[in-house]
Amino acid sequence: MKRTATILSIVFVIALLWKDIAAFSWNVWFYNNQVELAAKYCVNKKKPMLHCDGKCYLAKQLKKLEQEEQKNQPVPKMPLKLKENVWTADAQIILAFETSTIELLSEKATIFFYLNKELISYSGSTFHPPSLG
DSSP states (O other), rough: OHHHHHHHHHHHHHHHHHHHHHHHHHHHHHSSSSSHHHTTTTTTTOOOOOOTTTTHHHHHHHHHHHHHHHHOOOOOOOOOOOOOOOOOOEEHHHHOOEEEEETTTEEEEEEEEEEEOOOOOEEEOOOOOOOOO
């Protein structure tokens, strides 16, 4: 049981930190392969005075990762503005139960049955507070 809880907690921590782990792994991979990336993928090869050294490629990859993350996020819902309608009614609902006693293996048990009754009384008048003046 303890081992399962440990494994589940590790999985949840990884799931929560997935975006940060992905960005960190891109940075580690970039700095390990910076010379090769600058030679292969650098946009500013012809302008060595900019000292890009492949950082433009890293920026593109991180931007692509961020765009994928934004695509996966749900669209925020707009709050609904509802008009307030107040309806008042006086109603009295009476629930009726029928009881019956049966004997089960020499023990008495009471079973309740719900009787489907319609609304007993209904007042359609609306309460109006007294007016002053």
